[in-house]
Amino acid sequence: MSTLQLTRRRGLAAAGWLGPVVRRLGSGLAVLWAAATAAYVALLFAPGDTVDVLIGDGLDTPERRAQIIAEWGLDRSALEQYGDYLARLLRGDLGHSYILQRGVGDVLSSQIWPTVSLALTAAVFGVVLALVLALATAGRRSRFGDLVGLSELVVVSVPPFLIGILLLAVFSFTLGWFPVSGDRGFVSLVLPAVALGLQISGVLGQVLREGLERALEEPFAVTARSRGITEWRLVIRHALRHALLPAVTLLGWFTGVLLGGAIIIEAVFGRPGLGQVTVSAVTGKDMPVVMAVVLLSALAYVTVSTIVDLAYLAIDPRLRRSR
Amino acid sequence: MTTVTEAPQIAPSAPTPPRRRYGVPPGLIPPLLFLIVAAVAATAPRLLTGVDPLAADPLHALAGPSAGHWFGTDHLGRDVLARVVHGAGHSLSIGAAAILLATGIGTLLGIVAGLSPRYLDELLSRLFDVLATFPELLLALMVIAITGPGTGNVILAIGVAQIPNYARVIRAQTFVVRRSGYVEQAVTFGLSRPVLVLRHVLPNVLGPLPVLATIGMGTAIIATSGLSFLGMGPQPPSPEWGSMLSEARNYLRVAPWTALFPGLAVTLTVISLTLVGRRLQRRFEGRNP
Numbered sequence: 001m002s003t004l005q006l007t008r009r010r011g012l013a014a015a016g017w018l019g020p021v022v023r024r025l026g027s028g029l030a031v032l033w034a035a036a037t038a039a040y041v042a043l044l045f046a047p048g049d050t051v052d053v054l055i056g057d058g059l060d061t062p063e064r065r066a067q068i069i070a071e072w073g074l075d076r077s078a079l080e081q082y083g084d085y086l087a088r089l090l091r092g093d094l095g096h097s098y099i100l101q102r103g104v105g106d107v108l109s110s111q112i113w114p115t116v117s118l119a120l121t122a123a124v125f126g127v128v129l130a131l132v133l134a135l136a137t138a139g140r141r142s143r144f145g146d147l148v149g150l151s152e153l154v155v156v157s158v159p160p161f162l163i164g165i166l167l168l169a170v171f172s173f174t175l176g177w178f179p180v181s182g183d184r185g186f187v188s189l190v191l192p193a194v195a196l197g198l199q200i201s202g203v204l205g206q207v208l209r210e211g212l213e214r215a216l217e218e219p220f221a222v223t224a225r226s227r228g229i230t231e232w233r234l235v236i237r238h239a240l241r242h243a244l245l246p247a248v249t250l251l252g253w254f255t256g257v258l259l260g261g262a263i264i265i266e267a268v269f270g271r272p273g274l275g276q277v278t279v280s281a282v283t284g285k286d287m288p289v290v291m292a293v294v295l296l297s298a299l300a301y302v303t304v305s306t307i308v309d310l311a312y313l314a315i316d317p318r319l320r321r322s323r
Numbered sequence: 324m325t326t327v328t329e330a331p332q333i334a335p336s337a338p339t340p341p342r343r344r345y346g347v348p349p350g351l352i353p354p355l356l357f358l359i360v361a362a363v364a365a366t367a368p369r370l371l372t373g374v375d376p377l378a379a380d381p382l383h384a385l386a387g388p389s390a391g392h393w394f395g396t397d398h399l400g401r402d403v404l405a406r407v408v409h410g411a412g413h414s415l416s417i418g419a420a421a422i423l424l425a426t427g428i429g430t431l432l433g434i435v436a437g438l439s440p441r442y443l444d445e446l447l448s449r450l451f452d453v454l455a456t457f458p459e460l461l462l463a464l465m466v467i468a469i470t471g472p473g474t475g476n477v478i479l480a481i482g483v484a485q486i487p488n489y490a491r492v493i494r495a496q497t498f499v500v501r502r503s504g505y506v507e508q509a510v511t512f513g514l515s516r517p518v519l520v521l522r523h524v525l526p527n528v529l530g531p532l533p534v535l536a537t538i539g540m541g542t543a544i545i546a547t548s549g550l551s552f553l554g555m556g557p558q559p560p561s562p563e564w565g566s567m568l569s570e571a572r573n574y575l576r577v578a579p580w581t582a583l584f585p586g587l588a589v590t591l592t593v594i595s596l597t598l599v600g601r602r603l604q605r606r607f608e609g610r611n612p
Contacts, residue, residue, distance in 0.1 A: 034453040039465075046469040053469070157593040159545045159565075161552050162586045165572055173576045256458030263460060264549050268572065278461075279553050282468045290468040298456045 020313055028306040035298040036089055039291045040082060046287075050074060056285030058099040071096060089295070095288040097281075104292045107277060114273035115266070119258040121193035126200030133205050134243070135235060138212035148205070155202035160261045164195040164268035192269045196261045200254055204247055211243030218242070248312070252305035259297045351602055354595035361592055364411035374405035376562045385578040395580040398570065406562035407584050413563040414589070417478055417556070418543040422536050424482030425543075429489025434528060436490065437497025438520065448494070451487040459484040459542075463550060472555040481546045485539060492535060496528040503527075534607050537600035541593040548589050564589045 046053045052060075054068050068074070072095075073081045088095070094104035137145035155163070171177050171191060179188045215221065216239050224234050259274075266275030274293060281289035347355065364371055380400035388395045394403035436447040454462070463480035470476040500506060501524065509523050548565030550556050557563045559570075564585040571582035 030449075031453055031456055034449065035456055038453055042465065042469065153594060153597065154590070157541065157545075157597055158586075158590045159548050159552075159593075161549060162568065162582075162589065165568060165575065165582050165586065168572075169575045169579050169582065173579075256461075260458040260460030263464075264552065267553055278464060282464045282553075282555065283472075285468055285471070287468060290465055294457060294461050294465050297458050297461050301456045301458070 017313070021310065024306055024309045024313075028302045031302050032299060033086075035302075036086065036295060037082075039294055040085055043287060043291065044078075053285070053287050055098050056287055058284075058286070064098060068098065094292040094295075097286050097289050099281075099284050099286045100289070104288050107289060108274065108292060108296065111272060111274050111277050114271060115259075115262050115275060118189060118192055118196065118265070118271070118273065119262050121189055122196035122261075123200065123254065123258060124197075125193055126197035126204065129197065130201040130204035130208055133201070134208035134212060135240075138209045138216070138235065138239075138243075152202045152205050155198050156206075159264075160195055160199050161264045161268045163198055164192065164265050167191045167195055168268070188269070188271070192265045192271060195268070196258065196265050199257060199261055204250065204254075207247050207250060208243050211246050212239050215239035215242035248308055251308050252301055255301050255304045256297065259300060348602070351598065354598045357591055357595045358599070361411050361415060361588075361595075364408045365415040366412070368405075368409045368412060372402075372405045372408045374402045376401065376405040376409040377560055378402070385574060385581070387578070388580055394584045395578065397567070397578070397581045398574055403567075403581055403584050406567060407564070407588050410562040410564045410567060410585065410588070413474070413557050413561065414544055414547055414565070415592070417474060417481070417547045418540050420478045421481035421485065421543045421547070422540050424478065425485035425539065426489050426532060426536055428482075429486045430493050430529070430532070432486070433490040433493025434497050434520070434524065436494045437528075438501060438524070444494075447490075451490050451494075454484075454487045457484075459546060460549065463546065464555070467550070467555050472558065474557045477547060477550050477556050480550070481543050484546070485543065488539065489532070489535060492531055493528050496531065497524065500524055500527045531607060534600055534604045537596055537603060541596040541600070544589065544593055544596075 043053065044050065050072070051065055051068050051074065054072065055064065058064070073084045076084075092105065094108070096102075097104050097107055100107055133148050137148050168191065172179065178191050212235065216235070220238060221234060224238055225231075229237075262273065263275035263278050265271075266273045267279060274296075277289065278293045280286075281293070360371075368376075378401060380396065383392075383396055383400045385398055386392060386396045386400075392402050392404065394407060397403055397406070432447060432451075436444045436451075439447070457465075459481075462484040463477075466480035466483055467476055470479065505527075506519070506523055509519055514522075547556060548563075548568065551563045551565030552569045554566070554569065556565055559566060567585040568582055568589075571578070571585070574581055
């Protein structure tokens with residue numbers, strides 16, 4: 001090991017918190033910058049003229065071409081264009097949709113809340129269901145446990161939109177309990193959130209149960225049992241903490257599943273939201289909107305992962321010293 | 324060795340006696356049988372049904388399952404059984420081709436990263452990280468926004484979105500292999516670099532691929548059906564499970580069977596692949612715990 005690395009380590013250890021926090025925030029920003037660059041490179045390397053790509057299926061007039069060239073700085077050097085693009089993103093300016101004739105930021109902000117409320121409701125439902133089922137089945141072999149394990153396998157193997165279609169067929173068409181489509185308050189949120197949340201609870205439930213079962217075989221579980229605490233208390237007080245750690249690492253991934261899933265689920269239930277915006281942007285080749293949605297999802301993923309990393313630092317002091 | 328600072332990601336294993344059991348475990352027979360039927364449907368659909376999946380018969384539209392049409396008919400009076408059978412070709416071949424693309428490029432990038440000098444490895448790893456920040460479906464949608472809908476583009480979209488998964492695993496494997504006794508032995512024998520990589524590194528990093536590819540194929544089939552549900556996949560009237568489901572959504576009240584059978588086909592395929600994949604994984608881990 002070189003002296004440089006040694007001094008760096010000692011420096012971080014002395015700083016304690018500051019170093020790792022700054023490092024994680026920095027790497028989050030670096031990933032965002034790289035994601036923005038990747039989206040830009042994809043735009044440049046898309047087959048055909050960049051102006052054509054940006055217009056998509058929109059009206060192609062000389063005035064609009066001039067507007068696009070001016071807005072994206074396409075008549076200037078590649079480096080200037082790129083710098084300009086990053087500067088615009090930093091200002092929060094996501095560009096202009098040449099099909100919708102509106103600013104992209106405007107389009108997204110008007111449609112983001114239905115999607116966010118769907119994703120959050122689904123997340124709460126999925127996490128609660130996974131917790132309850134994992135706590136109810138961990139460590140005990142039973143008929144019920146086998147059934148839960150089997151349903152988790154089925155749930156993660158069924159495309160989420162199919163779950164949506166099944167829920168629609170049963171609860172909307174046959175029983176008539178919920179509206180078939182649209183966004184009419186909380187009632188219309190239930191089925192889409194269940195369809196999306198089941199996806200999460202399937203994966204999370206498996207991870208949690210495995211973690212609980214592993215923790216219950218650890219020496220500390222034996223020690224705790226020998227002190228005579230009840231099995232239930234052992235699970236809640238001790239094993240659950242250990243089981244939650246691997247589950248927390250999945251949070252970043254959940255963000256992706258929720259966003260990607262929401263796009264399809266919104267199509268199944270005919271809900272307004274980012275999903276409908278994205279699908280029509282992809283079909284209409286509205287590149288500015290597609291790029292903005294992709295960047296927004298990268299932002300959500302990076303934010304959640306960075307928060308998870310920082311939470312880990314708070315939970316596990318060993319990580320503050322490493323690297 | 325000052326260049327290698329990463330901790331090995333797979334703990335070196337003590338050799339355990341291989342637990343060899345021949346024959347197929349009974350629990351695996353139904354999924355394997357189903358996969359065989361699906362493979363036959365994908366490669367030679369005419370063996371399973373003589374009915375044309377595109378032949379419309381408006382007089383018998385949305386008819387329920389009967390002796391003539393086991394799975395009923397859809398809104399144009401086309402035989403749902405024939406469409407499900409012929410749809411296997413689209414769904415499975417798109418899934419397989421996407422996985423082939425992802426494993427091929429992923430393996431290449433993973434080995435390059437694992438054997439490269441530190442800075443190049445660091446660069447490639449960051450590239451995988453960045454790709455992984457985009458949800459797979461959104462990455463696929465961005466590819467389609469650029470290339471347009473269609474079978475080939477869906478393969479490209481799903482394949483690209485899965486590359487980082489494979490590249491990361493192969494990179495970690497490469498780290499383990501390059502520090503193994505047999506590679507160091509081969510180095511002392513003075514073998515040339517290409518021979519070393521092709522003969523000794525490549526075969527030994529491929530171990531986890533069958534497991535990953537089997538499970539990945541399930542993911543790819545789900546993604547394919549999702550994209551064609553959104554209308555980005557093979558264009559109508561060609562039968563594909565996802566687009567059949569998309570059409571069926573409009574007739575759920577009167578003809579639920581138009582959704583039931585393609586839905587069952589997707590689900591059973593993915594469950595079968597997952598079961599087989601998990602079994603392979605247990606065997607693989609049994610040998611390298």
